[in-house]
Amino acid sequence: MERSDKKYEQNIFEGLRWLGIDPDEGPEQEGPFAPYRQSERTAVYEKYIRQMLAEGKAFYCFHSEKELAEEKERMMAEKRAVLHICEYRDMPMAAAAALTEKNPDHIVRFKTPAGRKITFHDLIRGEVSFDSDLLGDFSIARKVDAPLYHFAVIVDDIEMKTTHVIRGEDHIPNTPKHILLFEALDATIPQFAHIPLILGSDRSKLSKRHGATSVDEYRAAGYLPEALFNFMALLGWNPGGDKEIFSKEELIEKFSLEKVQKSGAVFDIKKLDWMNGEYIRRKSVEELTEICLPYLKDFLQVSIPSNQFSNEYIKKVVELEQPRLKKISEIGELTDYFFRTPQYDKQLLRWKLMSDQEIFDSLSRSEKIISEVKIFESEFRSPYADLLRKDGASVKVGDIGLIFWPLRVALTGKKASPGPFEIMEILGIEESLARIRAAKDTLGRENGQTG
RNA sequence: GGUCCCAUCGUCUAAUGGUUAGGACAGCGCGCUUUCAAUGCGUAAAUCCGGGUUCGAUUCCCGGUGGGACCGCCA
Numbered sequence: 293m294e295r296s297d298k299k300y301e302q303n304i305f306e307g308l309r310w311l312g313i314d315p316d317e318g319p320e321q322e323g324p325f326a327p328y329r330q331s332e333r334t335a336v337y338e339k340y341i342r343q344m345l346a347e348g349k350a351f352y353c354f355h356s357e358k359e360l361a362e363e364k365e366r367m368m369a370e371k372r373a374v375l376h377i378c379e380y381r382d383m384p385m386a387a388a389a390a391l392t393e394k395n396p397d398h399i400v401r402f403k404t405p406a407g408r409k410i411t412f413h414d415l416i417r418g419e420v421s422f423d424s425d426l427l428g429d430f431s432i433a434r435k436v437d438a439p440l441y442h443f444a445v446i447v448d449d450i451e452m453k454t455t456h457v458i459r460g461e462d463h464i465p466n467t468p469k470h471i472l473l474f475e476a477l478d479a480t481i482p483q484f485a486h487i488p489l490i491l492g493s494d495r496s497k498l499s500k501r502h503g504a505t506s507v508d509e510y511r512a513a514g515y516l517p518e519a520l521f522n523f524m525a526l527l528g529w530n531p532g533g534d535k536e537i538f539s540k541e542e543l544i545e546k547f548s549l550e551k552v553q554k555s556g557a558v559f560d561i562k563k564l565d566w567m568n569g570e571y572i573r574r575k576s577v578e579e580l581t582e583i584c585l586p587y588l589k590d591f592l593q594v595s596i597p598s599n600q601f602s603n604e605y606i607k608k609v610v611e612l613e614q615p616r617l618k619k620i621s622e623i624g625e626l627t628d629y630f631f632r633t634p635q636y637d638k639q640l641l642r643w644k645l646m647s648d649q650e651i652f653d654s655l656s657r658s659e660k661i662i663s664e665v666k667i668f669e670s671e672f673r674s675p676y677a678d679l680l681r682k683d684g685a686s687v688k689v690g691d692i693g694l695i696f697w698p699l700r701v702a703l704t705g706k707k708a709s710p711g712p713f714e715i716m717e718i719l720g721i722e723e724s725l726a727r728i729r730a731a732k733d734t735l736g737r738e739n740g741q742t743g
Numbered sequence: 744g745g746u747c748c749c750a751u752c753g754u755c756u757a758a759u760g761g762u763u764a765g766g767a768c769a770g771c772g773c774g775c776u777u778u779c780a781a782u783g784c785g786u787a788a789a790u791c792c793g794g795g796u797u798c799g800a801u802u803c804c805c806g807g808u809g810g811g812a813c814c815g816c817c818a
Contacts (some may be wrong), residue, residue, distance in 0.1 A: 311749045311778090330818095348768075353816095356817095357816065360816085364814095366814095368744065368745095369744095370744090371744045371745075372744080372745070373744085373745040373746070373814080374744085374745070374814055375745090375814080385770090397783090397816095398816095400816095400817050401798075416749095416770090417748070417749090420747075422746075422747075423746080425815090426745075426746060426816095427746095428814090430815095431815080431816060433816090434816050437817095438816090440815090440816070440817085441815095441817070443818095444818090445818090460746065460812090461749090461811085461812065462811095462813065463812095464747060464748060464813075465746075465747060465748095465811080465812075465813040465814070465815090468747095479754090479807095482803090486748085486804070488748095488749085489811080489812075491811080493754085495810065496809070496811070496812090523755095527755070527757080528754070528755090530755080530757075531805095532756095532758085533757070533766085534766045534767075535766095535767080536755090536756095536766085536767055536768090553755095553756080554748080554749060554750090554812065555750060555810095555811090556748095556749075556812090557747090557754090557755065558753095558754055558755075558757090559754095559755095560753095560754045560755065560764090560768070560769080562754080562767040562768060562769055563754070563755065563767080563769075566766085566767085566768055566769085569780095569781090569816090573781080574781050593782060597796085606773055613782060614781090615781040615782090616779065616780035617780065618780095626779095643777065643778095643796055644793090685762095688772080693777035693778080694777085695777080696777035697777045697778070698777090699777085700777065700778070701777095701778090704773085706778085707778065707779080708764090708778055708779030708780080709778070709779065709780095710778095710779080710780080711776090711777080711778085712765065712777085718757075
């Protein structure tokens with residue numbers, strides 16, 4: 293296996309693990325039918341290929357790729373089904389074997405029986421049938437010891453005693469080929485279930501051009517595994533009823549193939565976002581903080597928790613954002629002002645049509661009140677209420693923003709954030725006052741005022 | 744082009760031979776609110792079309808239309 297393949301394989305295992313899916317057997321955990329990697333099973337496949345060849349159920353094809361391509365083009369032009377029925381299919385084995393020595397450019401094909409109607413019962417769709425004449429003599433191995441997909445899977449199914457083949461709808465056209473191969477090898481044909489495809493917003497099969505397609509990318513984007521799992525399970529399947537949030541255990545318990553949808557389901561990222569938010573809000577603060585930490589570090593480029601920013605501090609910050617967090621990856625941008633001095637345009641301090649002087653006065657008022665607060669926690673609201681009562685003439689109902697907006701911006705530098713009280717409770721009096729003064733300075737300097 | 748699959752709000756879906764066709768996301772509006780969220784309430788929005796069977800069809804059958812998948816010496 294090549295290095296990149298190894299990495300790719302590893303990526304898949306990690307993705308499954310992250311989602312909480314633990315295979316009973318497979319290349320990682322081994323099992324009764326090991327080895328599980330196709331590349332490690334060539335001896336098994338070779339045995340079956342030789343058998344097919346010996347029994348005259350498969351044959352060597354000596355057409356060059358160029359010839360095949362031309363044939364395909366011709367059929368397209370004639371508007372006929374594109375398939376290859378090979379002239380070499382009845383060549384005597386001895387002659388063919390001799391030819392393989394001289395002509396290295398050959399391949400093993402299945403001798404597809406003519407005039408067969410292949411019907412199978414799909415567990416989700418019911419009867420599905422195909423005409424063998426439209427299949428052609430499809431290839432099954434590049435060389436005796438190099439099987440192609442169709443052959444490798446059916447050998448694996450035989451050897452591993454597979455009872456149910458559950459795969460995407462895009463495999464329906466492959467199923468008649470597999471059935472023919474099972475028959476040729478005198479093997480039991482498993483049950484088939486073809487589940488609907490996951491579609492992009494244009495209703496075509498979800499692919500790279502639609503955006504993220506690997507589990508890895510969703511993890512990086514800040515989705516919770518429980519949310520992704522829940523969301524994916526409900527794409528093309530529904531247990532019936534109005535409930536939408538299910539634990540993995542519930543999903544496993546309720547699942548049945550009968551309730552699987554027949555048509556493809558569009559992947560609606562907006563609904564995933566909502567579901568992710570639901571799961572975020574259900575997390576304990578401790579757990580959520582733990583999950584946020586790597587994203588926070590990455591965004592801020594600092595090592596936390598630290599002496600300056602304790603775990604308790606970070607926990608309060610996370611708790612504050614918990615209601616508005618949709619993706620964990622947003623945590624950094626949403627809370628950066630708790631970890632560094634906010635940078636913002638002076639204009640952001642303005643609420644509606646306030647003049648610079650009014651902003652300055654508003655901030656001064658906040659500064660005064662805050663500096664007089666003795667018991668910090670839970671004492672904000674009353675001083676502000678008093679202030680508003682005293683200034684009842686100038687501060688009208690609905691214009692409370694004259695005080696709160698400049699204050700909040702001075703603290704956060706953002707046009708959207710939690711309220712100023714909650715923020716100051718975490719930031720502390722000293723830091724809060726420093727930020728208010730910094731905001732006043734910004735105004736004062738540009739206005740030629742000193743306050 | 745050939746073959747196959749599919750068809751309920753924009754999206755994910757529920758339901759039944761008889762319902763005002765239900766829910767959720769997104770949208771919109773309102774309440775709460777300095778802002779953004781969260782939250783509460785409300786609103787708009789669908790049985791692809793045409794035949795048949797039936798007292799009655801969105802549901803069953805047929806045809807059409809539309810969409811999709813596949814047509815590798817990839818998996």
